Amino acid sequence: MNYTLNQLQIFLKIVQTQSVTKASEELHLTQPAVSIQLKNFQDQFDIPLTEVVGRKIYITDFGREIAEAAENIINQVHAINYKTHAYKGQLSGRLKISVVSTGKYVMPFFLADFMNQHQAIELVMDVTNKHKVIESLEQNQVDFALVSILPTTLHVEKLDLLQNKLFLVGNAQAKVPARTKADEIFKELPLIFREKGSGTRQTMESFLESNHISVQKKMELTSNEAVKQAVLAGLGYSIMPLIGIRNELHSHQLQIIPIKGLPIITTWSLIWLKGKKHSPVSAAFLHHLEEEKDNIAHDTFRWYEQY
Template sequence: MNISFTQLRALQAINEHDSITKAAKMLNMTQPAVSMQLKNLQDQFDVPLTEIIGKKIHITEFGQEIVEMSDRIFAEMDQIEQRMLELKGLLAGKIRISAVSTGKYIIPYLVADFLKINPHVEFSLEVSNRYKVLSHLQENSTDLALVSLSPEDLDLEHIVLSENHWHLASSPENAAKYQDLIERGAWDKIPFILREKGSGTRVMMEKFFKEKDIHIQSKMELATNEAVKQAVMAGLGISLLSNFSMSKEVKDGRIKLLQLEGLPLTADWKLIWLKQKKHPPAVKAFIRWIAENKEKVFKDHFEEF
């Protein structure tokens, strides 16, 4: 047999996309080049690796076995490369992190400071709502997750990074009007801008107002904290925002904080991972570094208002 890594990469990409065109784009190759790699690989087996169903290419059961073997081969190759760098004193590997929306203001600083001393480590960062972040953790498609509200039904380990404070925010032009309506209890006259369902901020907000027996009027729902913040600054309504997402805007007067008994809401920023998860050296090193340097990172890069 004369199987090449390029042939196996082509089969992996086709398996992922069910398309030679998309596989070619993923591999930065031409479509004919991917087709040729697949043909050269197929020529070495009497059993078909792929089949065409409804004008789409699919991997056969035997082909899937080859894909799974390929996954293991490339994982071993990555470990060999990582081990070589470790022996030279250079940590390497890939760290996958999923963060809730507000976490995008925090993660870059944690990653940047770590990379200054470990430049060969790669990071993959996905920002989503709390529901999706926790799903990725359970599906093992991420190594670590950054959340404020950690679930109680998962067996987790964690590091507490810092406190997260949520304030009721308004544009400066409308702040006095909304503050007066709040003090008069005229909540039906106050337009609220909400995060989408599944968001940790949405969970916190709904729980808080339900406990106070306050019925709020939803003006609109938006998918990210950044979108909510921009809507607040545009004067479309008020919302509950994390101090990490609006510290600059509060400092320069583009956002005003409204006063209400019980605010700000407080929860801990946590870096979490599954207890049974067996981390590679790079992830273990990052967890250890975070535990040792979290106070300095937050002191250097973030300021409370």
């Protein structure tokens, strides 16, 4: 046996994602590079680790046992690195955070100073939709989650970081007469939704339901960036978080459509399972945010106040 740590990491990621393509994306490697390393790793075993049926890869029972062993080895390597840093008096370990997709415009600014102060810390931040964020929190796979709508099915504690404002948005060419009722806007152009499981979609649907608005035409896209590009192209309107459209508003590519009942205001909150025992790293990060969150919000998001 002459497998490498790199091969173990690649194989484990393939098992976790059930896909060579997805594994290559998450590892920031080319697909051929991942395929070559997988083949080199498999060639060292007499029993198959994977099976390919059609175009889909399946992990054998033996492969799953090897993946479990690989994960243990990788964790031990991390532990050695952390002990080395600790011996030097440095705060070290992993900080794992799951962030709803629009939160990618928020969370990095609340992380930057802390990560710069403690460079031995390894950050793992997953950006996905609300459903998957809550799932990872429920399974205790992460230290914290960033959401704009609190889960109703979990007992959590929270630290509020920033307001989240959502406006009806159209492109620069959109012409909506003043005092046009919301239900009239959507008779001609579709309303563009995020996918099911998205917090933004949940907020939109609550607004439509409470205002008795029936949407005759709708589109569904799977990322905030895709929604923004569709609005820019004139395909319709969407109710979007202000945090993700700052540049387009300043360059007059997008415009806010005044509608009664908007903006919708929620709060970006860092949440964690109630009663969770924080690691030294996550406890230090929480303490940092409690001390600095107001300064970060004021210094970085001052532009928010004009809307």
